Amino acid sequence: MTPKVVLVTGVSRFLGGHLAARFAANPDIERVLGVDTEPPPRDLLRRMGRAEFVRADIRNPLISKVISTANVDTVVHASVTANPAGPTGRTAMKEMNVIGTMQLLAACQKSPKVQKLVVKSTSAVYGSSSRDPAVFTEDMGPKDLPSSGYAKDAVEVEGYVRGFGRRRPDVNVTTLRFTNFIGPRIDTVLTRYFALPVVPTVLGYDARVQLLHSEDALAVLERATLHDLPGVFNVGGDGVLLLSQAIRRAGRLNLPVPSAAVPTVGGFFRSARLVDFSPDQMRFLNWGRVIDTTLLKKDFGFTPRWTTQQAFDDYVSGRGLKPLIDPEMIEAAERGILDAAARFR
């Protein structure tokens, strides 16, 4: 069933905005509504074309009015985010994530027109620890529940979504658990992290990192909206990078920090407004996380176009990250040494 009226939350951010733009370009969809607390940046707004922007706070019951008066039949909840707006934004982010979802779901439950709900969740709900299996499937849970930050928000959001699904069994609910996004255009904690000239890591740990190209993420969200694919799906690119390997591929220098000094260093980066890592993201840098995407390929019918490695390389070249040591120099040095060796023969 192709939806008639789509409401997208979080349109002033990359995913929500570009998703609204994709729906606006689709002639089968009659109306596209974008909701956010602040207007999207101008270039994003231009892309969104005929999509209408509604400046509303989903934490406010007003959202209910928007949904019922516009006869919204499909809601894409893409505003749950891991990136706080500023150094003090974490409380606001939590409110937005959790209270916002509650209000939005309450509004959806009241409106009989709503037929479909697509929720952008995260694989952070699986947590990250040394006692976890190497690869998470959809039926697994975290070993210890994330106690703070984005991961906890996402767990709570998913709980409310499940509750909504029970109360409105007629609505198709698709929950998408994304890995971290990467790409030349998207701006996340991780893209800022890898752009640092010297990248701090935790000494003695090397996380397995699975990434998803932001274009693939958009395609998955679009597919979930245009088709009826209820369920919970892991979404991530194929393959895995080690954190140290990713840093090398980006041509950065790795600065191992002893675990005891990690909070201090994290605090420095936060106050310098370089990268703002929450404790659960710090844990992610210790252990990493890999998810199984068999269901995505088989049941959901989507295979990501970029593997983790390709997505990362696309990010590196798209951002124009200059490696500190030129790879051509290394190759030249290799050839030079071999030539010298051949002369000694």
Place this chain on the structure above:
Amino acid sequence: MAGARVIPLHDPERDAARRSRHVEVVPEPAQQQSGTPDWERRLADLLSFARRRIAGDYQIDEFGFDRDLTENVLMPPLKPLYEKWFRVETIGLSNIPMAGGALIVANHSGTLPLDALMTSYGIASEHPASRHMRMLGADLVFRTPVLGALARKSGQTLACNPDAERLMSSGELVGVWPEGFKGIGKPFKDRYKLQRFGRGGFVSAALKTGAPIIPCSIVGAEEIYPMIGDIKALARLFGFPYFPVTPFFPLLGPLGAIPLPSKWYIEFGEPIRTDVFGENAADDPMLVFNLTDQVRETIQQTLYRLLTQRRNVFLG
């Protein structure tokens, strides 16, 4: 269930293995074919390895296994230990399939898990398919900084059913030491006495994936660090499962960490098939218990047989 097993006094396979070792001594003429000398080719390998590492140009699998690093950096230092120090002799390598999932179950001993390292080196270097054994390790290993990262890079993963099943169903050779710390940290007087085999989780994982179980008996590892005491207070202080006291450790300090050069035998027994029990075999606890016992008994009997054949701990 299993019935009585016939244990030959002179294992033809083992004799064959002994004979084949003599054949191997003949130097391979293939080395000098192109004009470039050996050291130069090795230098080229080294340089291209260094370039790959600097550029991050290598592949790891979803468990974090870094084949490039394992084959070029982690494995080579084990060679002298395997060939010269312990003079490991493998028996029945042909019981390990050339491809496809299989589960190697072995006895654990020696205070430090050198037996696991030697078994995995033995299979990688002597098995015709040079397969990498993916071992299931304790939670403690992966919690420890450096060690945990190294364990993942060398292909090990946490001992849990989802990981074991995932590895075996993707056709990997999995190694498990079900005695765990009870086996590796047992006192010297209990040597070659198998401890409890966990809860048989490995058997249900094999049943679920239909992978054969290959019992593996290791003789010689018990004598490398004869553990005559255990300082519980220190173990608790460091968070170790035990703090070993051997005749030389901690008495001689770091010198005491040199293992005694015992002669090792690693015997791989006949595979026990698990794909003949039908669909929901893994949910039948009695079957799981029986299979666990069968594997345990096989290893224990093989250990006794190898021990009676051994004349000297150090000379074999």
